[in-house]
Amino acid sequence: MITQTKITGNELHAKLVSLHDPTYTPELCEQYATLIDEILKLKAQRSAIVLAHNYQRPEIFEVADFIGDSFELARKARDVEDAEIIVFCGVHFMAETAKVFNPERMVLLPDLRAGCSLADSVTAEALAERVQELREIYPDLQVVSYVNCTADVKALSDACCTSANAVKVVNRLEADNILFVPDQNLASYVQGQTSKNIISWDGNCYVHHQITPAEVERAKAGIPGLVVIAHPECRKDVIAMADAVLSTSAMIRYARESNADKFLIVTECGLSDRLLMEIPGKHFYKACKLCRYMKMITLAGVRDALTNLRYEITMSEEVRQGARRALDRMLDLGA
Ligand code: SF4
Numbered sequence: 001m002i003t004q005t006k007i008t009g010n011e012l013h014a015k016l017v018s019l020h021d022p023t024y025t026p027e028l029c030e031q032y033a034t035l036i037d038e039i040l041k042l043k044a045q046r047s048a049i050v051l052a053h054n055y056q057r058p059e060i061f062e063v064a065d066f067i068g069d070s071f072e073l074a075r076k077a078r079d080v081e082d083a084e085i086i087v088f089c090g091v092h093f094m095a096e097t098a099k100v101f102n103p104e105r106m107v108l109l110p111d112l113r114a115g116c117s118l119a120d121s122v123t124a125e126a127l128a129e130r131v132q133e134l135r136e137i138y139p140d141l142q143v144v145s146y147v148n149c150t151a152d153v154k155a156l157s158d159a160c161c162t163s164a165n166a167v168k169v170v171n172r173l174e175a176d177n178i179l180f181v182p183d184q185n186l187a188s189y190v191q192g193q194t195s196k197n198i199i200s201w202d203g204n205c206y207v208h209h210q211i212t213p214a215e216v217e218r219a220k221a222g223i224p225g226l227v228v229i230a231h232p233e234c235r236k237d238v239i240a241m242a243d244a245v246l247s248t249s250a251m252i253r254y255a256r257e258s259n260a261d262k263f264l265i266v267t268e269c270g271l272s273d274r275l276l277m278e279i280p281g282k283h284f285y286k287a288c289k290l291c292r293y294m295k296m297i298t299l300a301g302v303r304d305a306l307t308n309l310r311y312e313i314t315m316s317e318e319v320r321q322g323a324r325r326a327l328d329r330m331l332d333l334g335a
Contacts, residue, residue: 007038009033016058018276031329032059035299039063039326042306049083050302051076051098053090054248055270055294058277060089062140063302067274069249070094071162071334074327087305089297090216091177093119095129099313100323107313110301114293116148118233121184121203124152131179134199135185138177141199143251145326146203151315153181155322158329163232165334166195182193185209189232189239205289207268208233215242217286219264226285227260231267231278238266255279270294 007015009030010205016024040063046217051073052064061067073090075100080086085106088095093116095109127143134141145157146166154160159168167190170178176196179334181188182203191198196277211234220226222240228253230242248271251264255263255275262283265272272286315323 006037006239007033012036012059013278014060018056018280019273022085032062032299035088035303036062037297039303039306040298042303043087046085046306047087048087048306049080050087050089052250053294055092055268055291056089056273056297057270057295058273059299060273060278060297060302063299064089065145067301069164070097071245071247072249074096074101074147074162075331085306085309087302089302091119091293091314093148095136095313096315096323097147097257097327098156099315100151100154100320100327103317103320106309108305108309109311109313110305111296111299112292112311114296116293117147117206117333118182118203119150119153122149122153122201124150124156127153127181128203129158134177134179138197138199140175141177141179142175143179143181144172144173146183146186147330148325149182151323152319154326155319157181157326159213159333160323160330161334162247162330164250165330166190166232168335169330170194170196170198183233185235185239187247188236189207205233207219209290211235211238211263211287212329213237213241213286216264216266223262223264223285226262226264226295227258228264228266229254233267244316250276255282255284268294274335 012033013026013029033335038326049065050063052067062185074097078101086098087108088098091114099107140174145160146234147160147162178198181201187198187200228242229244264285266287268291
């Protein structure tokens with residue numbers, strides 16, 4: 001848990017200067033410092049905590065009680081103790097996961113436009129139909145859903161997984177034939193690490209899928225000694241060029257512990273910002289791909305969410321229990 005204290009505009013500006021982002025002017029940092037102060041007071045009044053994904057804007061990290069990748073956030077959401085409200089600074093499916101683990105608490109997403117192209121690529125109806133077809137060919141078929149999907153897709157799955165534990169979850173399931181939804185790139189990565197038959201869904205994350213080998217090659221050619229760290233949602237030809245393939249939080253540990261000092265971070269840009277702020281003295285080069293959904297969350301949105309108690313995440317109890325079963329299975333198998 002991060003301890004938060006009031007920060008001045010000057011202090012925030014000094015902190016964000018490492019990002020070399022000219023949009024963080026002293027005036028903007030002053031406005032953000034005022035919003036941060038308002039949010040910290042509202043959190044105390046409302047007994048609220050803020051969970052934030054690694055891809056969030058750097059100023060959001062200033063009000064977060066916990067920052068992590070989707071697996072860490074799922075675990076954190078499960079273990080929340082002293083809070084009546086969870087404000088989720090991430091995208092809709094992540095806030096749903098927090099609700100699945102916290103039926104008694106109010107879970108708020110500051111902006112309902114914070115969706116996900118990957119989660120949108122599979123619906124519960126399409127999945128049910130495909131499972132029925134495939135079970136006629138593979139009677140032992142089990143469904144593994146990457147957590148980047150809606151709660152009703154999770155509810156139809158045998159287990160969920162994240163990029164950090166996908167291989168472990170697949171290997172520990174009893175079936176030999178696995179329908180892996182919705183990310184085709186993560187499915188292909190998992191297929192390379194297991195002897196099981198992985199049947200892939202035809203979805204992808206638009207942020208990672210647009211990164212090409214030519215872009216990675218250009219960066220490597222221009223910066224000698226560059227270590228390439230890629231996220232498993234990247235295309236297979238990009239992954240083949242990486243020195244390490246890791247989830248976002250594993251990237252942070254790797255960069256901290258590595259003897260190298262120059263890294264190309266092949267994932268959404270927010271993670272490079274976090275690395276630049278947390279690991280001074282090392283150089284992080286960005287893939288320069290922003291997730292428009294993650295960036296919908298702003299400090300003003302968090303303030304308004306806490307003031308007006310909006311936008312609340314809800315789902316039927318049947319869907320919640322089904323998703324909980326699949327998520328618990330992941331937490332057991334992927335531990
Ligand atoms: S980065 Fe990709 S997977 Fe993550 S929220 Fe954005 S669109 Fe979805």
